[in-house]
Amino acid sequence: MRWENYTSLPETFRNQRVFDGCGISGLINIDGTRISGDTVIDMLCILKERENGLGAGYAAYGIYPEYKDYFAFHFLFDNETAKSKVLEYLENFGSVIQSEPIPTSLSHEIDNPPITWRVFFNPISERNQDEAEKIVQIVMEINENIDNAYVMSSGKNMGVFKGNGWSHEIADFYKIREYKAYMWLAHSRFPTNTPGWWGGAHPFNLLNCSVIHNGEITSYGTNRRYLESFGYKCTLFTDTEVIAYLIDLLCRRHKFPISIATIALAPPLFDEIEKLDRKSQIIIKNIRATYRSAMLNGPFSIVVGNSDPIPTMMGLSDRKKLRPLVVGISEDENTIYMSSEEASFNRLMLINNRLDLKEVWHPKSGTAVIAKLGKGLIKNGIENPLKKRTIALLEVA
Amino acid sequence: MAIAHEIISHYKVNIDREDCQKCKRCLTNCSFGVFSFNGERIIAQSNKCVACQRCVVMCPAKAIHISQSESFLPPHGNYTRKIRNIIWAQSGNGGVLLSATGNDRPIRSIFDDLLLDACQVTNPSIDPLRETIETKIFFGRKPKKLEFIVESDDFTDVSLKTQIFPNFEIDMPIMVGHMSLGSISYNACQAIYRAARELNIIAGSGEGGLHPDFYEFAPNIITEIASGRFGVDINYLNNAAGLEIKIGQGAKPGHGGHLPGEKVNSLIAQTRMIPEGSDALSPYPHHDIYSIEDLAQLIAALKEATRYKVPVGVKIAAVHNSAPIAVGIVRGGADFLTLDGFRGGTGAAPRIIRDHAGIPIELAIAAVDERLRQENLREEVTLIAGGSIRYSADLVKAIALGADVAMCSLPVLIAMGCRVCQQCFRGLCSWGIATQQEYLVKRLDIDIAKKRIINLFHSWNEELKEVLGAMGIDSVESLRSNRDRLRYIGPNPRIADILGVKHAGE
Structure with a gap:
């Protein structure tokens, strides 16, 4: 692990776009059963070729049931001054219900570890102001204007844990195995042009929405400038930040159902649109026309977790499928798994020989896979019934 | 004289x-009267060429071949031959x-100072x-x-609640600029429109009906x-994919159209709805638009007249204050906005204006796009940029700077046969493009011209x-x-700042 650069990149690397290759894994239990981080750690850590020890992170949904009505802030601080400054700042906008360290384990003596802190927060409801909008403003303000502080996550009953290290190191540091969540997202990275920093690892979160992402979008400039006209400030210079804000814009501010939002992000080709019925054509063409700058271009695969209004996990790859995404469903159809590679599923089955996956499939390029709590698999990313196929199971000795 | x-x-x-076979074909082909035959040999008057x-x-x-005159003027770095010619001409005729x-001044093209990016390793390029x-x-x-x-999560189960504005699809982000029947010939118009239809792009009618x-x-x-x-009646309004209120033109910001009476034959007169032989000089401003709210009224009136079926836009010349003007126009209800840079073409314009007024389109696109974004209006409007889009590299860079559509005219004329002799205002175009004289117009083969425009844009x-x-x-x-x-690679980093583009190597 790298015990430096917690809340920002070193000066020399700022204001540069960050490029990286990545491993992504995620799962959701449709019935809401909360499971330990073990599974997602196993899924992610096997994808070792996809990381180089410069960043990993986990998002867990359902981990704070006792505080589920409050916004849970996860912070990284460089020092106590930054911490007290942020806590003081928060007091202006509501009440701090609980303020405590995020438990960590340091395997050996570290001179200057980051302060990992969490706060459960109840904003004062002001007239004419949306609660969520207020939280977004607070997050933006802290990340932009309070030195040595960084907000990792800000949703309800969820949290993001991330840092600069190998995926297994980050898991151990934050004691991820001790949390229980119904939905897990995990990410490891291979940055190419910076030494990495803790806040810059994924998942990237805003309110209840977290994004993990693999790829390098070629439409970054178009997307960033589009978001800026809606008041977003893209200060991290990463693709993931832009994707997270686009989803926030579409799903929260413009109230798109996630399935429609994915059409804006990765719309069907015009040739495909022409084959649809007239009504669908009008819908999709209007999405393409109106949200032409929200379209993501270039290689990407993303998994998005969102708990508002119904907890949902969405997986999507680019229109040319230049980054991998593979999906699996458990025998009882209760758990949906997503990963960069099938190796994640094989690993699970190797560890737990009672686990069997009913199906494993590669979603069609640019077509979303959507799983919702209490509803199951809403879109399978192929849009026709899956053909039964068996996975080559490794014999467990 | x-x-x-x-x-x-x-x-x-x-x-x-x-x-020379003394066939005298040059006599009939030259519309500028260079050649004559003295009974023995062909005589050429080079000063008319x-x-x-x-x-x-x-x-x-x-x-026959044409060479540069060998006649050598005493050199002067400041009083160039061009400046001296201007003074000689004006002291001879006393006019504008x-x-x-x-614009033919050798001002550095900013497009040429921009370099394009390409993918390597971390993301794949596409073939x-x-x-x-x-x-x-x-x-x-x-x-x-x-x-x-x-109604459900499937897009087939949703319906649109938002009121949609009229839009049409074009297959390439290309528009043929506005060249009126009058400035160019019937055959040239016919070739352009046929090509536009076949390519499914758009072409401007110009202001001549x-x-x-x-x-x-x-x-x-x-x-x-x-x-x-000129030529505005309900048929004119109803026979268009879109309507454009022309406030200005890149070649002559602040000026109206100039069509000399010699070009106004019966065809032009009929189309423009003016008497034959009369000069078609459109006023400098619209006399019903002295301010932004007047423009908003005209936009509204045109939308009303066409029952809100087609987009209505506004064209302005790129001038110093284009950005705030553009914002006003979009707020005034324009569905599209055409920006015409200072290198934009014309059939006839005062040289002083053509060569000295306005700003480069590259800077105008950047400024307007940025300003519209600051006011969260950019996504609503279609931005067309012209004023010397010479080849596809300019088109690509114009779009990357912020335009939706690149507009060009001279490349279309060159495709049809224009040699850029810059005499369009004289109505003597020997290639049948910028003329109304029937014997010249006939020289332009519509099918061939159409095919060449299609090839070019393809x-x-x-x-x-x-x-x-x-x-x-x-x-x-x-x-x-x-x-x-x-990325910018020119001599002036300040330009890169205005364009919002990093310097090469950054």
Whole structure:
């Protein structure tokens, strides 16, 4: 692990776009059963070729049931001054219900570890102001204007844990195995042009929405400038930040159902649109026309977790499928798994020989896979019934 | 005028006496009266030559070639030959000098100082011959956001709640600029409109009305309503894919149209609805638009007259304050906005204005795009940029700076046969393009001209796809305003700042 650069990149690397290759894994239990981080750690850590020890992170949904009505802030601080400054700042906008360290384990003596802190927060409801909008403003303000502080996550009953290290190191540091969540997202990275920093690892979160992402979008400039006209400030210079804000814009501010939002992000080709019925054509063409700058271009695969209004996990790859995404469903159809590679599923089955996956499939390029709590698999990313196929199971000795 | 003050010709007409067959084809082909036959040999008056190359191409013996005049003026770095010519001409005729085509001063092109990005390693480039790359765009106003009535998660179960504005699709982000019937010939118009229809792009009608023969091309034509209101009636408004209020033109910001009476024959008179032989000089401002709210009223009136079925836009010349003006226009209800840079072309404009007024289109696109974004209006409007889009590289860079559509005219004329002799205002175009004289117009073969325009834009679009593919972009929407994919390599970093583009190496 790298015990430096917690809340920002070193000066020399700022204001540069960050490029990286990545491993992504995620799962959701449709019935809401909360499971330990073990599974997602196993899924992610096997994808070792996809990381180089410069960043990993986990998002867990359902981990704070006792505080589920409050916004849970996860912070990284460089020092106590930054911490007290942020806590003081928060007091202006509501009440701090609980303020405590995020438990960590340091395997050996570290001179200057980051302060990992969490706060459960109840904003004062002001007239004419949306609660969520207020939280977004607070997050933006802290990340932009309070030195040595960084907000990792800000949703309800969820949290993001991330840092600069190998995926297994980050898991151990934050004691991820001790949390229980119904939905897990995990990410490891291979940055190419910076030494990495803790806040810059994924998942990237805003309110209840977290994004993990693999790829390098070629439409970054178009997307960033589009978001800026809606008041977003893209200060991290990463693709993931832009994707997270686009989803926030579409799903929260413009109230798109996630399935429609994915059409804006990765719309069907015009040739495909022409084959649809007239009504669908009008819908999709209007999405393409109106949200032409929200379209993501270039290689990407993303998994998005969102708990508002119904907890949902969405997986999507680019229109040319230049980054991998593979999906699996458990025998009882209760758990949906997503990963960069099938190796994640094989690993699970190797560890737990009672686990069997009913199906494993590669979603069609640019077509979303959507799983919702209490509803199951809403879109399978192929849009026709899956053909039964068996996975080559490794014999467990 | 005294012989002592005659301006020395730029060109020298050379006839190879051995090859010349004295067929006198040059006499009939030259519309500028250079050639005569004295009973023995062909005589050429070089001072009338404009180097249009008609005689060179048409001479069956290939006996003619045009060279630069060898006559050498005493050199002066400041009082160049061009400046001296201007003074000689003005002291001879006492008038405002006319000129045609675009600004010919050797001002550095900013487009040429921009470099394009390409993918290496971390993201793959796309081969346009093997994979789909889309260049279709929607032309017209877009809502700020869409609202749906959602019945389930499937898009087939949702319906649109948002009121949609009229939009049409074009297959390439290319528009043929506004050249009126009058400035160019009937055959040239016919060739352009046919090409636009076949390519499914759009062409501007110019401000000279629309001849009823061209109504069939309406789905690919944007008609122009200028200060002279030439040819504007309900048929004109109803036979167009879009309507454009012309406030200004890049070649002559602050000026109206100039069509000399010699060009106004019966065809032009009928189309423009003016008397034959009268000068068609449209007023400098619209006399019903002295301020932004007047413009908003005209936009509203045009929308009302056309029952809100077609987009209504505004064209302005790129001037110092384009950005705030553009914002006002969009707020005033314009569905599209056309920006015409200071290098934009013209059939006739005072040289002083053509060469000295306005700003480069590159800077105007950047400023307008940025300002519209600051006011969260950019996504609503279609931004068209012209004013010397010379080849596909300019098109690509214009879009990356922030334009939706690139507009060009002179490349279309060159494709049809124009040699850029810059004499359009004289109505003597020997290639049948910028003339109304029937014997000249007949020289332009509509089918061949059409085919050459189609070839030109087809190749531009293929080159656009090649660039997009190299950048790893599979749809032109993701190039628009994507200034991250440009780098500046010119001499003045301040320009890079205004463009919002990093310097090469950054």
